[in-house]
Amino acid sequence: MTVVMGIETSCDETGVGFVQDGVLLGDALASSMAEHARFGGVVPEIAARAHVQAMVPTVQAALLDAGITLADVGAVAVTAGPGLATALHVGVAAAKAYALALGVPLYGVHHLAGHAAADTLEHGPLPARSVGLIVSGGHTSLLSVRDLVRTPIVHLSDTVDDAAGEAFDKVARLIGLPYPGGPSIDRAAKEGDRDAIRFPRPFTGPHDPPLGFSFSGLKTAVARHVEAHPDVNAEDVAASFQEAVADVLTAKALRACRDEDVETLVIVGGVAANSRIRELAAERCAAAGVDLRIPPMRLCTDNGAMIAAIGDLLVRDGATPSDPGFSAVPTVELRQAQLV
Template sequence: MSIVLGIETSCDETGVGLVRDGVLLGDALASSMDEHVRFGGVVPEIAARAHVASLVPCVREAMAKAGAKPEHIGAIAVTAGPGLATALHVGVAAAKAYAAAWGVPLYGVHHLAGHAAADLLEHGALPARSVALIVSGGHTSLLAVGDLARDEVVHLSDTIDDAAGEAFDKVARIIGLPYPGGPSIDRAAREGDPNAIAFPRPLTGPRDPELGFSFSGLKTAVARWVERCESDGRPVPVPDVAASFQEAVADVLTSKAILACRRQGVDTLVVVGGVAANSRVRSLAEQRCAEAGITLRVPPMRLCTDNGAMIAAVGDLLVRAGAEPTGLHVSARPSVVLERAQLV
């Protein structure tokens, strides 16, 4: 079985991975996060320029780690969407160039399918049916997942406004913590009381969609609480706010994920995406899955955030399934909805 080289450039991280028969052989990652900090969020043009500078060195580094040469590469997989348009174009253009130069097939891959596939590199093949909770800066979704290479992905729910990761960034800004908000809030929350402030649990009422997500209102509730605290002349208890907000997010994510498993009649939950690295989300998911008799699968921390290994993992699945390559006509699709792992 030949090696699949995966390229990921959907946001601010340039990722390259090499996978063969479900095994990660080598990978490399370069982040432009430090260049975005002063803006409080990712600037697409800065991200794209960073991808241009980092992609070839990342390919060389990943191949060196794997002990691979161009003649060992049997296919290229690349994130074709969703993501920042300018960033995606860099990766797609590079993937086309490598595929053409090395004479190998090219597969366009959906970014979110990559997150789901990241777990395979740690825990092996998924069962025939499972539920995936994908939770990141731009996405919060519950999916019914089967064979990623062959089956359609069924959306059970998607957030109607801010994704969980986006809410972390905005709340961090409100309470004066640095970007990116997820790690900052996680660190601050360790010194706080998660029960100090009764922040709302969005879309958990009897008339709300039982699997629905919405985090904009929770972010606003935090902002209003901080405003009242400041107007009363009281110092904002940042650790308590961070811990209470984090607890609200983790509570909603994990309770709805468990409910989705029950509704689907499955006994495996896969939690992936950048927010899957959050310590409270992981611990509460472990607790609730154990209580419900559900097997929890979460990738290691370094495979939760965007990376090239997860894209190579999807490409590897497609090659082994005998999928027809996407070909050099593949283009960036910034807003594409996940229906299948391969984008054609």
């Protein structure tokens, strides 16, 4: 059985993981988030420099966690896209160097396929058919998934503007909460009343796309509320905004399950770590008789384990390795796990 090393550098976290036959052996993560906080968002050049500095120490830490050496590695997988161009290039260059030095095959994979594969590390292989909800800082999509490595992934819907995670960051800034907005709003919401303010549920009208997403208008509604109420309670705004997002995401995900006649919903991505989304999804899936799968919180955000997981699936399926001359692809829609 092949030990697969996964390298993830799509944004501000340097992740390395090792997976063998569907089992996570060990992983490590280095984040440059603190360096971006004063800018209120990720600065690509800072992220890229941080990846260069963190790469070798993170590989060494992951090897130590896994209890293996580089000599045990039989394949390398790396995020080839989507993501920040400069950050992706660091990971791709490192992966090529390790694969060449070790004499092992290399696989350039899609970042979002990695998020979906992260769930298999906790719950085992995906069922024959499922609906996937990917919610992150840059993506909000509903997918029809059969498997992650052979059958093309079908997009049922995507956000037309802000992704859910992007909306969390912008709303956090509006109410004076620190970056990153997702964890800040989740913490503040625990002290607030989610019924205090009835924010709109975007794209839920009779003439709207039934599975479509849009969060820009919701962000604007929060901004107008804050302008009209200078003494606003930040915890109530956080809880009410979070409730609106969780309501829309889970309702549309269950609608997709009904439309596709599937019994499994898989929610992945950084925003899947949000406690209210996890809670409401569990309630609604239980009521609808749908099996809910969400990775552990530490595997929801970007990490190397998820890239090793999708690489492991490709290796076990006998996929042809990527051409060693491939480059990063900063913008690419998820249609298949292997990009190049």
